[in-house]
Amino acid sequence: MSQRKASGDVGRATIRDVAERAGVSVASVSRVLSGNYPVSEELRRRVLKVVGDLDYVTNAHARSLAGGGTPTVAILINNITGAAFAHVAKGVEGAATLRGWLSLVGTTGDDPERELALVNLMRQQGVAAVVLLGGAYDFDEYQLRMAGFARSLDAAGSHLVLVGRPPLEGDVPATTVDYDNEGGAYAMASHLLSAGHRRVLVLPGHSELTTAQGRLRGAQRAFEAYGVPFDPGMVRHGPYDYEHGYEAVEDTLKEGVDFTAVLAGTDVVAAGAMQALRAAGLRVPEDVSIVGYDDIPLASQLTPQLTTVHVPYEEMGRVALRAVADRREGGGTGRRRGNDGDHLVLGTHVVVRNSVRPPARRD
Amino acid sequence: MSQRKASGDVGRATIRDVAERAGVSVASVSRVLSGNYPVSEELRRRVLKVVGDLDYVTNAHARSLAGGGTPTVAILINNITGAAFAHVAKGVEGAATLRGWLSLVGTTGDDPERELALVNLMRQQGVAAVVLLGGAYDFDEYQLRMAGFARSLDAAGSHLVLVGRPPLEGDVPATTVDYDNEGGAYAMASHLLSAGHRRVLVLPGHSELTTAQGRLRGAQRAFEAYGVPFDPGMVRHGPYDYEHGYEAVEDTLKEGVDFTAVLAGTDVVAAGAMQALRAAGLRVPEDVSIVGYDDIPLASQLTPQLTTVHVPYEEMGRVALRAVADRREGGGTGRRRGNDGDHLVLGTHVVVRNSVRPPARRD
């Protein structure tokens, strides 16, 4: 009449089942499996045999309760469909796997409520770190929100990692992995300017998005450096999608505004812009040059292949995970650690392909 | 001298800490938080106050050990970068979130070892289901391997779901969510044939990949239906990537083989083919027509926009999760369930855009 011994039991086999069947103690089974304690060859064989027969796997929940367990990183992303984000995720996941870590993925869909819920969920899961991906909207509330996340996670023995956004202000326990966003935009705009372009349509992205702000700043700085007046009227903000690129160009042409090049905030935006130019009977790059940003696979798959800024997304993912792993191994008492390695910046560079030519007619 | 009471304790707060500080029993705290037991308003307030003060979250591992816990689905994918896979993942993740489920993601990188390791890892995690994404290589070993996974997972109270591959043979406890792969290829090829194309370069994918096999079969059937002899010499196998599309067309042109259309196994392959045609001075679609398969965003971002077969990837993901959820709620004793809803097939359809025209010169 024992409660849990019905032989046709549905649940998974426990370590006790293995022990019983192998005629040894529970502790011995555990020792054989973790291998951190000397065990006779004979016993080892017997246990492994039964483990195989029963197709036993240890219960990860029980294991992590008892102290062990595989570390897990959570990746929080706005939209899993974005190519850039996918590459970061790949980097994180790959590096995690390499260390035997596990990775969780959650999507926030640009919803702060959901983001909060996910961070709490991850805290419950006891993840080693929460990686937040993608540019942030620079609202007032944002800094406080992230600082709150950082402290909550830190208090729970976890850690917040921001990838692709600017670091938090003040003494907040978070790590930032960033790239030289503004520098990339500066180089890209310089490339257009040195080719002779002067009237450039700029599509940096949403005006509140930190990524867009940086890219716009870089472009402006390049114009200054070249002594070319920057016309704010040539800037059109909008989301980082194909439709925005298309419509921005379409509208600008309709308004009769003259331009010889498009500086798109993203490769996808560039693709939309290119399509709109074609639809208007303009050739790329003969009539209008186009450049993008990100260097996702799409960039080299378009015709003409897109000149763009390479962002090391996958490496950022790897670096982010390494930072977490180091910190975790480094010191149990991580409180000493100041702002040393808390902000990592990776470089960007222009990839020249076939979408830029000197303007046909100089202004 | 108590072992675990150092007030500056690094770890997270436990339910005991909350209980102690609120002056109530552990059971009461648990009740307040789960809300499935009557509790006085006064006690509820007091507990919630302390929970807020301590920023307490329940330990998910302990919770699932004790019986509760949020169900988790694992998504196993070859390459997280693939657009099609990303959409399935989005569907699964979205539907999971809707139900309060969690989703894990692992990448196998086409490595069977790693696949096995991941399945076992997921089994340890006690996931509600493991979703395997993408076409499979139809080796002998494959069926046995999958059957093994299915039985292991089933025995552990979990479940195997195959998405985008053909169902397993025999009485295996697995669910398959599939799409009408062959039918889509049939329709796509018919579209080309009815436009008058007769010499078609076919790039179905790797010859052992089930997806490629189905797409090739569909094309052949269409040729038969149109009474057009199918020339095996016009088929070139290779991976589903841009480079393969490019090289296949390049080589075919170099060999002087004549064709008026390309039936690509994937939109990405079509993109490569398009680029190669352009590089050879041929216009699309004036000189050569191209069609793809999958209908990923890229298809509508190319110039000309690609005529392709729409595959409901995201919906497949949603359907897969719903199948798992239904089964889980449906009956604890799922052994009754036969082959009823174990194989779901979703429809495909041709999306006509601008990459097809009747051939300039009839053969």
Place this chain on the structure above:
DNA sequence: ACAACCGTGGGATACGGTTTCCGGACCGGC
């Protein structure tokens, strides 16, 4: 007036492992 009952709160136990602490067996050396 006493028993049955209802609404709440607390104590104890189970979940499946890991790990520490001990005791016993076996071996070798003197």
Place this chain on the structure above:
DNA sequence: GCCGGTCCGGAAACCGTATCCCACGGTTGT
């Protein structure tokens, strides 16, 4: 032949939570 050291197996104490069962004060019914 005895003693000490080495090695390994068994029992038990946790890990943090959910839940079962019981106790307790007060109300209602007979």
